[in-house]
Amino acid sequence: MSKLTRREVIKLAVITGAAALLPQQIHAFSEILEKLPGFQKNPTKVPPPVKGARYGMVIDLGLCIGCRRCSYACKLENSVPDTISPPYIMVLETDPMRFTSGDLFNKKFEEKNRVNYTRLRKDMMYMPVQCNHCENPPCTKVCPTKATYKDKDGIVLVDYSKCIGCRYCMVACPYNARRFNWFEPHVPAEMVNPLVPVRPHGVVEKCTFCVHRTRLGRTTRCVEACPNKARTFGDLNDPDSEISKIVRSERSLRLKEGLNTGPHIWYLTREKSKPMRWYTPLPPPANIRGVLG
Amino acid sequence: MKEMISTLHGYATETIKNTGRNFYIYILVLLLIIGWGFFNYTQMFITGHGLSGLSDVVPWGIYISGLAFFIGSSAGATIIGLLIYGFGREDYKPIGTRAVLLALFCIFGATQFVMADVGVPHRAMKVPFFLRNETSMFFISSSSYMGFMTILGAELYFALKVTLGIGGEKAKKIAKWLGILAVPYALFVVHTFTGTIFGVVIARESWNTPLLPIHFIASALASGVALVIIIAITTSKLKGKQIVSPETYHHMGMLLGAFLTATLFLDLTDYMIILYGGTAEGLETWHIISRRFGFLLSLNIFGMMIAIGILITKWGKTENGLFIASLLCVAAILAYRINLVIVGQLVPLYPELGELQYIPTMPEISVALAIVALILLLYSLFSWILPMEKKDLKTGTIH
Numbered sequence: 001m002s003k004l005t006r007r008e009v010i011k012l013a014v015i016t017g018a019a020a021l022l023p024q025q026i027h028a029f030s031e032i033l034e035k036l037p038g039f040q041k042n043p044t045k046v047p048p049p050v051k052g053a054r055y056g057m058v059i060d061l062g063l064c065i066g067c068r069r070c071s072y073a074c075k076l077e078n079s080v081p082d083t084i085s086p087p088y089i090m091v092l093e094t095d096p097m098r099f100t101s102g103d104l105f106n107k108k109f110e111e112k113n114r115v116n117y118t119r120l121r122k123d124m125m126y127m128p129v130q131c132n133h134c135e136n137p138p139c140t141k142v143c144p145t146k147a148t149y150k151d152k153d154g155i156v157l158v159d160y161s162k163c164i165g166c167r168y169c170m171v172a173c174p175y176n177a178r179r180f181n182w183f184e185p186h187v188p189a190e191m192v193n194p195l196v197p198v199r200p201h202g203v204v205e206k207c208t209f210c211v212h213r214t215r216l217g218r219t220t221r222c223v224e225a226c227p228n229k230a231r232t233f234g235d236l237n238d239p240d241s242e243i244s245k246i247v248r249s250e251r252s253l254r255l256k257e258g259l260n261t262g263p264h265i266w267y268l269t270r271e272k273s274k275p276m277r278w279y280t281p282l283p284p285p286a287n288i289r290g291v292l293g
Numbered sequence: 294m295k296e297m298i299s300t301l302h303g304y305a306t307e308t309i310k311n312t313g314r315n316f317y318i319y320i321l322v323l324l325l326i327i328g329w330g331f332f333n334y335t336q337m338f339i340t341g342h343g344l345s346g347l348s349d350v351v352p353w354g355i356y357i358s359g360l361a362f363f364i365g366s367s368a369g370a371t372i373i374g375l376l377i378y379g380f381g382r383e384d385y386k387p388i389g390t391r392a393v394l395l396a397l398f399c400i401f402g403a404t405q406f407v408m409a410d411v412g413v414p415h416r417a418m419k420v421p422f423f424l425r426n427e428t429s430m431f432f433i434s435s436s437s438y439m440g441f442m443t444i445l446g447a448e449l450y451f452a453l454k455v456t457l458g459i460g461g462e463k464a465k466k467i468a469k470w471l472g473i474l475a476v477p478y479a480l481f482v483v484h485t486f487t488g489t490i491f492g493v494v495i496a497r498e499s500w501n502t503p504l505l506p507i508h509f510i511a512s513a514l515a516s517g518v519a520l521v522i523i524i525a526i527t528t529s530k531l532k533g534k535q536i537v538s539p540e541t542y543h544h545m546g547m548l549l550g551a552f553l554t555a556t557l558f559l560d561l562t563d564y565m566i567i568l569y570g571g572t573a574e575g576l577e578t579w580h581i582i583s584r585r586f587g588f589l590l591s592l593n594i595f596g597m598m599i600a601i602g603i604l605i606t607k608w609g610k611t612e613n614g615l616f617i618a619s620l621l622c623v624a625a626i627l628a629y630r631i632n633l634v635i636v637g638q639l640v641p642l643y644p645e646l647g648e649l650q651y652i653p654t655m656p657e658i659s660v661a662l663a664i665v666a667l668i669l670l671l672y673s674l675f676s677w678i679l680p681m682e683k684k685d686l687k688t689g690t691i692h
Contacts, residue, residue, distance in 0.1 A: 113647030165412020174496035182343030202412025290348025
């Protein structure tokens with residue numbers, strides 16, 4: 001066999017190197033283009049992050065009665081279509097006397113789910129779950145396009161103009177907090193919040209900590225809607241904020257802390273107070289895809 | 294180049310003249326399957342992925358299982374190039390170009406599974422260039438698939454040049470180095486990163502293991518070699534003559550047996566550790582895999598056991614035995630991929646969600662079948678009109 005000449009080896013190396021670096025070059029070129037007038041993309045319009053803030057939420061399970069008012073309020077505030085079910089906030093009915101899950105002989109696993117409850121039980125705990133706006137979010141790491149990102153104030157957001165709908169973030173989220181637009185969403189015009197346009201089908205969305213409100217100094221809609229004031233939202237970096245005081249002084253837990261995601265939602269594990277009001281729960285989310293029962 | 298095109302044109306014209314009606318019927322059937330799947334895909338593109346059985350609790354289904362399977366088969370098929378050029382096994386040469394074609398179209402098919410799965414496919418095409426996140430295993434994998442397709446395309450080009458006797462020693466040398474380079478790239482870049490897509494997901498206990506990429510490599514080698522054996526035996530039957538010697542089949546059988554044994558060992562230890570560890574997620578995984586997915590689990594474990602059993606007996610040295618063992622191997626590894634991808638998500642992230650379900654719908658199945666048909670169509674057409682070995686040039690007939 002004839003040997004390749006030095007010139008041919010160099011040629012091959014240059015071609016291979018250029019091919020390997022091509023995506024990088026195109027990307028760099030596109031970044032330069034984006035800076036030119038007339039080429040700017042139209043990113044998802046959200047107010048800029050508040051300087052020095054780090055938002056979080058506390059949910060007092062002793063005050064939560066599972067009425068689903070937070071879930072419905074969130075749905076309206078964020079123009080969430082009916083095709084997204086459950087909405088961003090899912091309320092779970094949990095049995096405090098359940099010792100293990102996953103037992104081979106544990107028949108409870110076969111039971112109906114605890115999302116579709118229609119009446120409230122005082123012997124049960126109710127736990128709303130949603131996006132935890134993690135300190136170390138697995139979803140932002142896995143997103144191939146940086147469509148999902150963590151902003152400076154700790155809020156994890158989705159840029160719908162970049163999302164390709166691969167759903168890797170949904171698979172990677174340990175909290176089942178993300179929703180995919182399985183169908184073209186239809187929200188009646190009078191129910192669309194003009195500050196939160198409806199997202200197209202094929203992209204992922206989730207709780208934004210009502211970024212359109214909170215960055216303008218208001219609180220989240222779910223906090224406002226809770227009849228028992230079980231939720232507290234605020235700036236964790238402000239030592240005088242109510243949330244900072246609660247997190248420092250109360251016994252709390254965060255979901256799946258062992259995964260080191262650093263959730264920004266704390267759950268207080270207090271007993272239910274006796275004079276608390278019990279409201280009739282709003283109907284369970286209809287047609288939850290993939291959940292039996 | 295001109296010389297190459299004119300030789301290929303002459304060969305293709307001669308081949309087309311000598312092709313029987315059955316081949317065209319076979320192509321028509323494949324086209325019908327592709328048409329059916331394409332129609333359903335356009336429906337899904339217009340209406341949304343709600344037409345599939347996927348959901349917010351089980352976001353990945355048969356498309357991602359297909360991706361994992363075909364990436365594996367593609368990576369495994371490259372081993373033939375290493376045997377020919379790295380280990381000097383000249384007896385593998387008649388199936389060398391076929392293995393490259395198979396690998397190329399398997400990886401192409403795998404990328405089509407991704408395109409079928411994503412919600413905004415036209416935006417997904419920008420991923421390696423305009424939209425990128427270097428920490429995402431999806432991004433790294435998709436970039437590696439492009440590199441792999443380039444290597445395989447170049448390998449095919451130079452392999453054809455060698456077959457046509459154009460390009461001389463230089464073409465042989467480049468084909469040789471590309472053939473050798475393709476194997477570590479396929480195994481340690483392409484397939485390792487595909488395994489890592491699942492392995493890095495801390496939310497799913499059954500995926501989150503550093504052994505997953507190794508498991509993927511072992512099963513890729515097994516499924517790749519099995520597919521090459523199936524292709525070799527089928528082509529021999531269609532041509533009515535042996536394209537490789539019985540000794541080569543025997544060697545391929547031994548390789549398949551070794552890769553299958555490694556995969557089975559990893560499978561069994563995986564299940565043993567899940568059961569012994571007794572974590573909630575682990576036991577729920579076992580609960581689902583052994584009951585609701587019991588058929589696939591049996592196909593995975595017993596399929597591999599029976600295939601190994603066939604390969605170590607005399608029957609495994611015959612073409613029929615080897616063919617059945619290879620089919621069982623492909624089915625067992627496909628079952629493993631489906632079990633891994635789907636069962637991993639059926640374990641509820643909150644026990645209160647109860648039992649989760651994923652049942653692929655007919656439109657979804659039709660799209661998956663269409664992609665498999667597309668891989669078969671491309672392979673069949675290219676292996677038909679391109680000379681796969683020097684002998685073909687003399688006859689100009691295959692089918």
